Amino acid sequence: MNLTPKSLRAAMGTPLGVTAPADLATAGVAPRTPSSNAPILTVRGVSKRYDADPDSPLVLDKVDMTVDRREIVALLGRSGSGKSTLLRIIAGLLSSTSGQVSVAGKPVSGPANDVAMVFQSFALFPWLTVLENVQVGLEARGVPPAEMRRRALAAIDLIGLDGFENAYPRELSGGMRQRVGFARALVLDPGILLLDEPFSALDVLTAETVRTDFLDLWADGHLAIGAVLLVTHNIEEAVQMCDRILVMSSNPGRVAAEIEVTLPHPRVRTDPAFRQMVDHIYGLMTRRPKAAPGPAETLAAGLSLQLPHVSTNVLAGLMELVDGAPHNGVADLPVISSALQMSTDDLLKVAETLQMLGFAEVVEGDIRLSAPARQFAQAELDVRKRLFADHLLQRIPLAGHIRRVLQERPNHRAPRARFETELEDYMSETAADETLKAMISWARYAEVFAYDGDTEQFHLDAEEEA
């Protein structure tokens, strides 16, 4: 039986909207009714490098943001944009390189009492029961045992786990485990609740149930929390849940756009206004990758272009899909993403790779194939390879550079390390490694040069030497 707060209350014969257990509820609190003008969270000029070396990658660059009382705010961004880093700095689990964070007017310099967090991985103690897991934070704060038990039971009841107090996490489904994660955070009555992709490890239906139950409790004023900051890369989740969405850009992470969501609750995903907002945000998240430099520009500029490791099978698959009916060359990315059950992040990465290679334009949430891409989609393998080779050499300076070096060397061979070192002047080691992996797989497909994994050397085959 799926015990949700709604079904639980119904089973108890109490109408929705009743006052929740005293320690958790702030009766009569209406969402978005500020109890004070000061924001509950203020982030000012926060920058972060993980390495003390000033030349190491800047993960966050002078981030400014606030969250008001009774607000649910999303930090939405692509993978690697620094969302989790920012959340951990706000929680006091990580220090910033510069800038300040304050919660409820107090500067954060370590784990703060006014902050609680729900993790993607649930992070429960497997050897503790549900009740003991929920009590952990209260125990750390020295709450007396009787009060601790009373508050933990109230939180468990509220979140729909009544009857499971003595169960161990291994006996619970994923959705129930995450409810424990929520109860453990809510029991602390935090000024701000930080949600780090709390629904992304759940299957689609369970995620939707836990999400809407949480929203119901919030809307009914049953949660004694000041505000919520949600980290997600799921655009629909952000539009469904939040009053405001902060879109983060990557490399370095910055707040690139801020969107107020005023759609009435409950928000329906098929509603045209909902879809329009999702499309708009898709557009904002679709940055145009740096264009390949023209002949007048330096090789250095070209080598700074990071390549995503997307396989040619996946690239070909998306071109075929968009080329075919009913899209006929132009498609709405949110529509394809739900049809393929692909995350926004994964789909945008593929679409932007096609754009980088000159096979597509990605604008305002749409992907439009170029003429060569449509030709590719309908061609046999040898024509596909030729088209891909042309685009690779024209659009990706690294491809031309490696090929030139191989042509100039008498034995037509060069070690991978030679290019890796060169790339690392412009990007991190991880990015250089991913760039070379992409280059190797694309070049092999297009037969513009070869790579020997055993000797870690690039080389030209006889027909490639021409």
Ligand SMILES: Nc1ncnc2c1ncn2[C@@H]1O[C@H](COP(=O)(O)OP(=O)(O)OP(=O)(O)O)[C@@H](O)[C@H]1O
């Ligand atoms: N402990 C660490 N040491 C060094 N670099 C790190 C560390 N943690 C994260 N990074 C780097 O910081 C950048 C931002 O990572 P972060 O996890 O904050 O991004 P994110 O937006 O939360 O990504 P995701 O959605 O994939 O979780 C990435 O380039 C990542 O490689």
